[in-house]
Amino acid sequence: MNDLGTPVLDNHIHLDRENQGIEAVKDFHRVGGTHLLLVNKPSWHLDVEAETGEDFRAVFEETIALAEEATEILRGRAWPVLGVHPGLVTRLTDERGFEPHEARDLMQAGLSVAAEYVRDGRALALKSGRPHYDVTDAVWEASNDVLRHGLDLAADCDCALQLHTETTQDLSDVAEWAAERDVPRERVVKHYATGRLVGGTPSVMSEKEYIEVAIEEDEPFLMETDFVDDADRPGAVLGPKTVPRRVQWLLDDGHEDAVTVAHVETPEHVYGVDTVGTLGS
Template identity: 50%
Template sequence: MKSLKFPVTDDHIHIDPVNGRGIEAAKDFFRAGGTHMFLVSKPSWSLSVHPDTGPDYARVFDETLRVAGLVSETGVVVFPVLGVHPAEITRLTERMTLDKAVDVMKGGLDCAARYIREGKAVALKSGRPHYEVAPEILAASNQVLMHALRLAAECGCALQIHAETGPCVDIIRMAENAHIPVERVVKHYGSPETPLHPSLIAKHEAIEQLVRERRRFTMESDYMDENSRPGAVIGPKSVPRYTNQLLSQGKMTEEDCFFIHAETVEKVYGVTIHLA
C-alpha cells in the first residue's frame, strides 16, 4: 500500500495510453507506494511520428506533456523529460543522409530545450546507440550527444543518456567541454561503476551495497508500457515494491529513502520532492 512517510521516485518510466496500459499503469505505481516519476518521452516512431525536421518532434513532446497531465490526476507527481532517442539515427538514415539525420536530431533537441526554458519539462534526454553501429554512425551520434550536453548546460538542467552498457568514461570529458556538472549527466539503465550519475534498474544486485555505502544513485523501472511487450523492462510497481522490500528486510531505512528518492533526485534534477 502507498505510504506517505517517505517518497519513492521512478527515475525513468514511460506511460503510453495509446500503445500500452496508460493511466492504469500509473495507478499501479501509485498504489504500490510510488510518489514521483520522471516521465520520459518515447521514440518518435512509437507514436507514429516520422520527423523530417527538428520541430516535428513537438508532436512527441506535446503527447508526453498530455500524458503527464493525466498521470498527475492519479496523485503521482510527474516530471517530464524530453529529447531524442539515440536509436532515431538508425531510423532516420533509412530515408535521409547521415548529415541530415544529425541536423534533424539536433533540431529535435533544440525543440525540447525550448519546452524546458518554458518550464514545461525538467530535463533532456539523448545518448548514443547501445548496439553496434558503423564508426561514422557512432561519430555522428557523439555529435548529437555533445549538442545535448551543451543544451543541458545552457538550460541549467540534467541530461538523461541512453548508451551502451558500461561506465561511458569518455562522456566525462564531453561533459567538461560542455560545462555541465558530471553529476547532472544521468546514465539511464546505469551501473555502479559509471562516473556519471547512475540510475539503476530496481532490483539491481548492487543496490543493497550502495545503500550501505551511502552512495548516490536513483532507481528506475524503464517500464515501456507497450502491449506488445507487457512488463518490459520491469513493471510500473517495481521501484516502490523493491524499496518497500528493502525496508521490510531492514536493508534500508526511511532516512535512506529520503536520501535516494528525494535528496539525490533534488541534487541531480534541481526539482523539489515533497509529500502531499
C-alpha cells in the same frame, strides 16, 4: 494506497495512452509510488517519422499532457523528460536513407525543440545518448555529436541530461565533455545503469542485485523501471509497481538511508526537485 512513509520516485518510465497509459500510474500509486520522471517514447512508436525538428513537437506535447494527467493521480507529481532517442539514428540511416550527418542534424534539431520546453518550465530535463549496439564509425561519431549537442543544451537550460548509452560502468568521456561545458557531472544521468558508474549519476534498474551494488558503492543514485508501456511486451522492461516494491524491500531490510539517497537527496541534487515538499496528503 500503500503509504511507504517516503517519497518514491521512478526516474525513467514511459506511458502510452494506447496501452496501459494512466492505468500504469494508478498501479504505481496504489503500491506507494509518489513521483515519476516521464520520458517521451521514441518518436516512431507514436507514428512520428520526423523530417524536421518541429515534427518532434507532437511527441513532446503528448508526454507533457500525460505527465499532467499522472500528476492528478499521484500524491507527488510527474515531471516530463524530453529528447530524441539515440536509436533513431539507425532508423534514419538504415530504413529511411539518411546519411549519418543528415541524421545528426535532424536529431539535434529535435533536441533543440525539446530544450524549449525546459526553458519555459514545461519539462524538467533532457534525454539523449548514443546507440547501445554496434554501428559504423560514421554513425557513432554522428551520435556523439548529438550527445554533445544535448550537453550544450543542458548547459544553456541549466538542467540534467538523461542518457541512453551502451552497457558500461564508465562514462568518463561524457563527463569530460560535460566539464568542458560546465555541466555538473552529477547532472549526467545514465539511464539503465547497473549500480556502479564513473562519470555521472546512475539511474539504477530496480533489480535487487543492482540496487545492492549501488548501496555498496555508497554514492548518489536513482531508481527506475524503464517501463515501456508496450502491448506487445507487457511489463517490459520492469513493471510500474517495481520501484515502490523495491523501496518496501529496502525499508524492511533497514536501508532507510539508501531510500533517502535515491528518492530525496539525489533527485534534489540532480534535478533541483523537492520530492518531500511536493507530497500531498
